[in-house]
Amino acid sequence: MKRFYITTAIDYANGKPHLGHASEKTLTDVIARYKRHMGVPVHFLTGLDEHGTKVQQSAQKKGVTPQQFVDEVAPLFKALCEKMEISNDDFIRTTEPRHKQVVQECLQRLYDKGEIYKGEYKGYYSVRQEQFVTEKERLPDGSWPEVYGQITEIIEPNYYFRLSKYQDWLIDFLNNNDFVFPKFRQKQVVEFLKEPINDLCISRPKERLEWGIELPFDSGYVTYVWFDALINYASAVGMFGEKFDECWPCDWHVIGKDILVPAHSVYWPIMLKALDIPLPKGLLVHGWWHLSGQKMSKSAGVTVDPMEIAEQFGPDALRYFLTREMNVGQDADFTFDIFMARYNGDLANSLGNLVSRLLNMTGKSFPEGLPGASVDGELETELQKLWETTHKDVLDMFEGMAFHTALEKIFVFITAINRYAEQRAPWKLAKSKDENDLALYETSLATMAEGLRLAVAALAPVMPGICAKIYNLLGAGEIGLWKDELDWGTRLKGNVLGQKTILFPKPEIKVEE
Numbered sequence: 001m002k003r004f005y006i007t008t009a010i011d012y013a014n015g016k017p018h019l020g021h022a023s024e025k026t027l028t029d030v031i032a033r034y035k036r037h038m039g040v041p042v043h044f045l046t047g048l049d050e051h052g053t054k055v056q057q058s059a060q061k062k063g064v065t066p067q068q069f070v071d072e073v074a075p076l077f078k079a080l081c082e083k084m085e086i087s088n089d090d091f092i093r094t095t096e097p098r099h100k101q102v103v104q105e106c107l108q109r110l111y112d113k114g115e116i117y118k119g120e121y122k123g124y125y126s127v128r129q130e131q132f133v134t135e136k137e138r139l140p141d142g143s144w145p146e147v148y149g150q151i152t153e154i155i156e157p158n159y160y161f162r163l164s165k166y167q168d169w170l171i172d173f174l175n176n177n178d179f180v181f182p183k184f185r186q187k188q189v190v191e192f193l194k195e196p197i198n199d200l201c202i203s204r205p206k207e208r209l210e211w212g213i214e215l216p217f218d219s220g221y222v223t224y225v226w227f228d229a230l231i232n233y234a235s236a237v238g239m240f241g242e243k244f245d246e247c248w249p250c251d252w253h254v255i256g257k258d259i260l261v262p263a264h265s266v267y268w269p270i271m272l273k274a275l276d277i278p279l280p281k282g283l284l285v286h287g288w289w290h291l292s293g294q295k296m297s298k299s300a301g302v303t304v305d306p307m308e309i310a311e312q313f314g315p316d317a318l319r320y321f322l323t324r325e326m327n328v329g330q331d332a333d334f335t336f337d338i339f340m341a342r343y344n345g346d347l348a349n350s351l352g353n354l355v356s357r358l359l360n361m362t363g364k365s366f367p368e369g370l371p372g373a374s375v376d377g378e379l380e381t382e383l384q385k386l387w388e389t390t391h392k393d394v395l396d397m398f399e400g401m402a403f404h405t406a407l408e409k410i411f412v413f414i415t416a417i418n419r420y421a422e423q424r425a426p427w428k429l430a431k432s433k434d435e436n437d438l439a440l441y442e443t444s445l446a447t448m449a450e451g452l453r454l455a456v457a458a459l460a461p462v463m464p465g466i467c468a469k470i471y472n473l474l475g476a477g478e479i480g481l482w483k484d485e486l487d488w489g490t491r492l493k494g495n496v497l498g499q500k501t502i503l504f505p506k507p508e509i510k511v512e513e
Ligand code: MSP
Pocket: 008, 009, 010, 011, 012, 019, 020, 021, 023, 024, 049, 229, 230, 231, 232, 254, 255, 256, 257, 258, 259, 287, 288, 289, 290, 296
């Protein structure tokens, strides 16, 4: 059976993971987990992009081989996935034999079909930086920036992929298909294609770059890193093998806006078309995180370490923040003030207090099991009705990639449960000897518990760890398929609820921005 196949971009293995990486993996994970709750079989891939000049240079600087270098970096990214509770089914590294073989197979097939030819690359070359530079980089007076040292014009034989041949086909495809989400990003691709595109130089001579996959038809060259990297999406699920169509075509490639044009929207579809392989169903393009309004940059010291935040506040809090504050497609801003406002407001005060209030009262009054709701008052009906609309809206929003508004709705509902508790004031009812008050006391606890259970089931794709914990405290087992979890019911009746706990403790150390 075909699985819902979703991927993240594979991150460059030339440093440690940053918030952008954590956010893309979280977004993809939220979708993967949502699909699983909908009963859809999922395959979720993430991984590392390990070849290319940058890795070779970083390794040189450190005095290790590129392989040693990436072998040290890979565990950092795997640890990030683990820490952030990312439910990926596979993690591909482009230095693995399973990937290299497929890249070489693609190259050979394209070469045999005449889609790859040998030509000459003319350009300006910086010997000091060991890279080509373009006209755009010239200073206003016509000279080159100091960092490049001496620039010479060189001609280098190289291999080219016939990209331009497919330009009209791609334009036609984009005019007839929704390929990029959000739609305004597809327009950017169409705009880019209004100018003629050149064939793509897919080789690098080994004298300049050794760290790459050797061309199967010329051992003097390695493959251009983007041509190699894009193929990971297919090599990881057994391209050209028998089981390939269990996953392919991919349902979503989740990527950032910087790598849409030309890599994912021009190179990749054309590479697949030239290989007679079906295209992925869509590219889901997210915006960029900024840090207090500034572009994140390692060299400028504008970074946030997701591992540190997850360590201090818990992965669920970071996942919640990243999902709540990003409107998929738009840029978002990370500031510690907003992070703390979400942590204290939504998580500790709203959700955390509801849990501790409820468990405090059930622990004192009903240690042998949660009572049922016997009173059908106006307040109870109102809350149930609010859940009905919340339930419908949340499903629509998850389906439409509006995760931030889905979270907003769920927290409006959690606030409503807390308001219900204030109105019913069970802590006062608990002191009464009146039988009607006792019935109302039981009803209010049962209603709060059921409301909490529903909210938590809906939050599970975003905060899997905390939600599993709360379900457990409610004696509700595991959070299963949403068709069985999201209707208001009485299944918690008789459950022995857990001890009061603090789910979102006040942070001990203040994080410096
Ligand atoms: N290796 C290439 C991708 C190859 S995919 C076949 C690459 N790597 S990257 O490490 O630079 O970026 C990986 C992903 O992280 C990209 O989708 C990129 O958009 C995303 N992000 C990097 N910085 C980001 C932010 N500040 N905010 C959000 N996402 C960002 O590109």
